[in-house]
Each structure stands twice: as C-alpha cells, then as structure tokens.
Amino acid sequence: MLSVVPSPVTVRAPSKVNLHLAVGDLRDDGYHELRTVFHALSLSDEVSVARADTLSLRVRGADAAAVPTDAGNLAWRAAALLAERAGRAPEVAITIDKGIPVAGGMAGGSTDAAATLVALDALWGLGLTRDDLDEFAAELGSDVPFCLHGGTAIGTGRGERLVPVLSRGTFHWVLALAKGGLSTPVVFRELDRLRAEGSPPRVGGLDSLLQALAAGDPHALAPLLGNDLQAAALSLEPALRRTLRAGVEAGALAGIVSGSGPTCAFLCADAAAAVTVSAELAGAGVCRTVRVASGPVPGARVVDNSHH
Ligand code: ATP
Incomplete structure (x- = not known):
C-alpha cells in the first residue's frame, strides 16, 4: 500500500x-x-x-x-x-x-x-x-x-x-454574531480605563463552575458564567446589552459576551431550546446573524475525506 x-x-x-x-x-x-x-x-x-x-x-x-x-x-x-x-x-x-x-x-x-x-x-x-x-x-x-x-x-x-x-455530556449554545468586530487589545485597554475610574464587576471563584461542568448541568452552569471583559465590551458597544437581554427573554438560561466580544453566547437547556432561542433571536433584530452550536468539541483535527 x-x-x-x-x-x-x-x-x-x-x-x-x-x-x-x-x-x-x-x-x-x-x-x-x-x-x-x-x-x-x-x-x-x-x-x-x-x-x-x-x-x-x-x-x-x-x-x-x-x-x-x-x-x-x-x-x-x-x-x-x-x-x-x-x-x-x-x-x-x-x-x-x-x-x-x-x-x-x-x-x-x-x-x-x-x-x-x-x-x-x-x-x-x-x-x-x-x-x-x-x-x-x-x-x-x-x-x-x-x-x-x-x-x-x-x-x-x-x-x-x-x-x-472534566465535563459531562454536551452543552447547547446560541451565538449572536454582531455587525462589526472588536479589537482584543482595545477591549483590554477599555477594561484598564474602567478599572482606573471605578470597579467594574469581577468574576468569582471557579469551584462551583467546575462542579456544574462535571455534572453536565446547564441549569447549574448558567448563573456561574462570567467574563471580566464583558463590562469593557458593553462600554464600547452599548447595543450588546439589548442583545444579551433578548436572548434571555427568548428562553436562554444565560447570556455572556464571548471573550473580548462582540459575539454574545447564550447557554440553553437542551438542543430543542437552542433551536427555539435561535429562531426568536433571529427575529428580534438585535444582531447580524444567529448560529446554533454545541460543546465541548475536539481541538483542530484532520477531517476524514475517505468516504467522499
Ligand atoms: P480572540 O478571541 O482570540 O481574541 P477574535 O476571535 O476576537 O480573537 P480574530 O477573528 O482572530 O479575533 O481576528 C482578529 C484580527 O486578526 C482580525 O481583525 C484580522 O485582521 C486578524 N486575523 C489574522 N488572521 C486571521 C484569521 N485566520 N482569521 C481571522 N482573522 C485573522
């Protein structure tokens, strides 16, 4: 061979x-x-x-x-x-x-x-x-x-x-993609600025979050999601507040800004809920486009094309 x-x-x-x-x-x-x-x-x-x-x-x-x-x-x-x-x-x-x-x-x-x-x-x-x-x-x-x-x-x-x-099972997400992008260094600088003039919220400890992941429980995980960069992303893009609210109103368990933003990520109870939330969010006019996703998935891997 x-x-x-x-x-x-x-x-x-x-x-x-x-x-x-x-x-x-x-x-x-x-x-x-x-x-x-x-x-x-x-x-x-x-x-x-x-x-x-x-x-x-x-x-x-x-x-x-x-x-x-x-x-x-x-x-x-x-x-x-x-x-x-x-x-x-x-x-x-x-x-x-x-x-x-x-x-x-x-x-x-x-x-x-x-x-x-x-x-x-x-x-x-x-x-x-x-x-x-x-x-x-x-x-x-x-x-x-x-x-x-x-x-x-x-x-x-x-x-x-x-x-x-350690994480059990699959979590179901809806992603709200924004019209423009945000530069990661600019978002970090905005956080430094907010911290110099006040005390934007800081995320807490990790223990409960790790337990919720090990249990594979999206309801337990939802209130523990947190991102220190969120205040900075929202300060630069205030319209994201409306996006976050709309996702939760559509039935998501929680919504957060992903990393430095501006994408918003919504955790849903299951795959069916994610489809419902994505449809509602798409109709709400609060983002450029909506995607359903699940995690965790493996890292970068060769795609097997042998069956094509
Ligand atoms: P992170 O979450 O790692 O902070 P990001 O997802 O916010 O990054 P990227 O999509 O990686 O941001 O793009 C940031 C900038 O990097 C883009 O504006 C683009 O100019 C540049 N860039 C370089 N390589 C790529 C690539 N392969 N795909 C997308 N953008 C890229």
Whole structure:
C-alpha cells in the first residue's frame, strides 16, 4: 500500500467561548494575567493545505473580505514558523473556509493557526509530538494552544498554560454574531480605563463552575458564567446589552459576551431550546446573524475525506 498523504489535507478548526474569564493585573510584558475556562464549540472554520510552488493563502465565506491573506494572517505565520523549524520551504497553498465570525471574540485567527500546524504536520509527514505542537502554538498566540487541545480547559498565564477540565455530556449554545468586530487589545485597554475610574464587576471563584461542568448541568452552569471583559465590551458597544437581554427573554438560561466580544453566547437547556432561542433571536433584530452550536468539541483535527 502506498503511504503518500493525499493533498489537500483538511482540518476542522473549532471556535471557543470563555465560560469564565478573570482578568488580573497588567504584567510587565504588557499582557494581563488571566484565569479562564475555555470551551471549544462546533462553530468552526475549515483549513486546507495543498502542495504548491509557493506560499499562498485565500479565504472564503461571508466575512472573507475582513481577513488578511498575507503574513498578517495567523495561519500564514503558522506555516512560515513550521517550515522554518522543519528546515523546508513553505511551499503550500492554504485555503480557509470561514465559519467563525472575524474579530468576534471566538479565537477565529488562533484556531486557523492551530489547524495549519496540524494540517502541515500531516501533509509534510513531520511526525510532530504533542509537545512540539504545543510549543509552536504558544509562540503563535495565547489562544492557539487551546485551539489545538479543544474540549474544556482552564487556561492561566496569558491563557496558554492549560489543564483539562472534566465535563459531562454536551452543552447547547446560541451565538449572536454582531455587525462589526472588536479589537482584543482595545477591549483590554477599555477594561484598564474602567478599572482606573471605578470597579467594574469581577468574576468569582471557579469551584462551583467546575462542579456544574462535571455534572453536565446547564441549569447549574448558567448563573456561574462570567467574563471580566464583558463590562469593557458593553462600554464600547452599548447595543450588546439589548442583545444579551433578548436572548434571555427568548428562553436562554444565560447570556455572556464571548471573550473580548462582540459575539454574545447564550447557554440553553437542551438542543430543542437552542433551536427555539435561535429562531426568536433571529427575529428580534438585535444582531447580524444567529448560529446554533454545541460543546465541548475536539481541538483542530484532520477531517476524514475517505468516504467522499
Ligand atoms: P480572540 O478571541 O482570540 O481574541 P477574535 O476571535 O476576537 O480573537 P480574530 O477573528 O482572530 O479575533 O481576528 C482578529 C484580527 O486578526 C482580525 O481583525 C484580522 O485582521 C486578524 N486575523 C489574522 N488572521 C486571521 C484569521 N485566520 N482569521 C481571522 N482573522 C485573522
């Protein structure tokens, strides 16, 4: 049997929501100390890599125009980094099918970088270890290691130090995608500003949240969801308050701003409730578009095309 890896290789790249995001002090290196619980969601991008004469990148999907197609793209940087470390030329054509909102607080760029590492490891037959991949991921960005791992995990440091969290069953979510995006550094700066002039709410401890995840109980989990960046995102985009309210009025158990926003994530009691909430929210005119998703899902993985 021939063991030639078919080209292209396609990798599914999950998005994430932070179930808990505690933003600590500003460090000397300009990053904030974080304690977060990442949760990988089924809303995803697909990243394909094919052998080519030169490095190229194209992006397809509704948001494609907002995504850089050069070294400004994290997937491009992932390919360049891996090629350099593997001592080969980055001769590959990358195609990203964008399902994740751009600048939406759902780690879209980070997950494309994670997916590119996984895809090129397979295409080039590098046989990288988990540790190798983790190291390259952490070099590319704070959220990239989680996008490799998937599932549900506690992240500390800049979010790159991960410990898996025990979680039972599947949680059902509705995502309200906003018209524009929010820049993550701008949202952190807004939080610093709010903290300098007052005391915006801070999330509490993690123990009960971890228990609710282990029990697989969305009703217990809902009131424990929390995000220190939410006050800053709402300060920059006051209309998101209306979006959050509309989701809960539509029957969601709770709604939070995802990461740095502006996407809002609504936890629902079950799959049927998520469909109902998504339909109502879509009709309420409080967001650009609505998606149903579930989690936790695995991290960036090669898609098996052998049955197609
Ligand atoms: P995070 O949740 O990790 O803070 P985000 O989901 O808010 O990130 P991204 O979608 O990753 O934000 O995009 C942030 C910016 O990064 C975009 O405005 C875009 O210019 C740039 N970018 C670079 N690579 C990508 C990519 N592969 N997909 C989307 N945006 C990218």
